[in-house]
Each structure stands twice: as C-alpha cells, then as structure tokens.
Amino acid sequence: xxFLIEFLAELILEGSMEISEDEKMPKWLxxxxxxxxxxxxxxxxxxxxxxxxxxxxxxxxxxxxFILIAFTLLISGIVKFEKKYIEKRNLLNDD
Numbered sequence: 425x426x427f428l429i430e431f432l433a434e435l436i437l438e439g440s441m442e443i444s445e446d447e448k449m450p451k452w453l454x455x456x457x458x459x460x461x462x463x464x465x466x467x468x469x470x471x472x473x474x475x476x477x478x479x480x481x482x483x484x485x486x487x488x489x490f491i492l493i494a495f496t497l498l499i500s501g502i503v504k505f506e507k508k509y510i511e512k513r514n515l516l517n518d519d
Contacts, residue, residue, distance in 0.1 A: 437461060469497045 440457035480487020
C-alpha cells in the first residue's frame with residue numbers, strides 16, 4: 425500500500441512538473457499542473473507551520489524547529505521560483 429501511494433504521488437508530482445515546463449502542451453493544462461504542484465508544496469509548508477505552533481505549546485524547541493523548517497521551505501520555494509522566472513525571461517529576451 426505504501427508503495428502504491430508513493431508511486432501515485434511521484435507520478436502526479438513529477439508528471440505535473442514535466443508538463444508545466446513543456447512548451448508543446450496547452451497553456452491551460454500547464455497552469456493546472458503548476459497549480460497542483462504549488463498547492464501541494466504550499467499545504468506542506470503551511471502544515472509544518474501550524475504543527476510548529478501547536479507543538480510549541482508543549483515543547484518550545486520542537487515547535488521552533490518545525491517553524492524553522494517551514495520558513496526554510498518557504499524561502500527556498502521563493503528563490504527557486506525567482507530563478508526559474510528570470511531564466512525564462514532571459515530565454516524570451518534572447519530570441
């Protein structure tokens with residue numbers, strides 16, 4: 425069962441990432457796939473932040489650890505998006 429869930433999640437996330445970068449696919453499909461990936465990683469980040477606040481009531485160090493992981497994921501996601509955006513914009517300007 426664990427293998428099946430892992431396989432389906434990897435298929436959906438990796439497939440969505442590949443489709444969102446493929447210029448041959450229709451824009452509406454690329455945007456839907458990009459939205460799915462963004463919502464998934466956003467839900468993980470928000471979930472870790474909420475978990476950190478909840479656990480922080482019991483154990484402050486563990487709560488701060490979860491909040492730090494959530495902020496690290498948020499910052500790294502913003503940096504990754506910015507790099508992809510600048511790379512895409514530079515490719516369009518070179519043509």
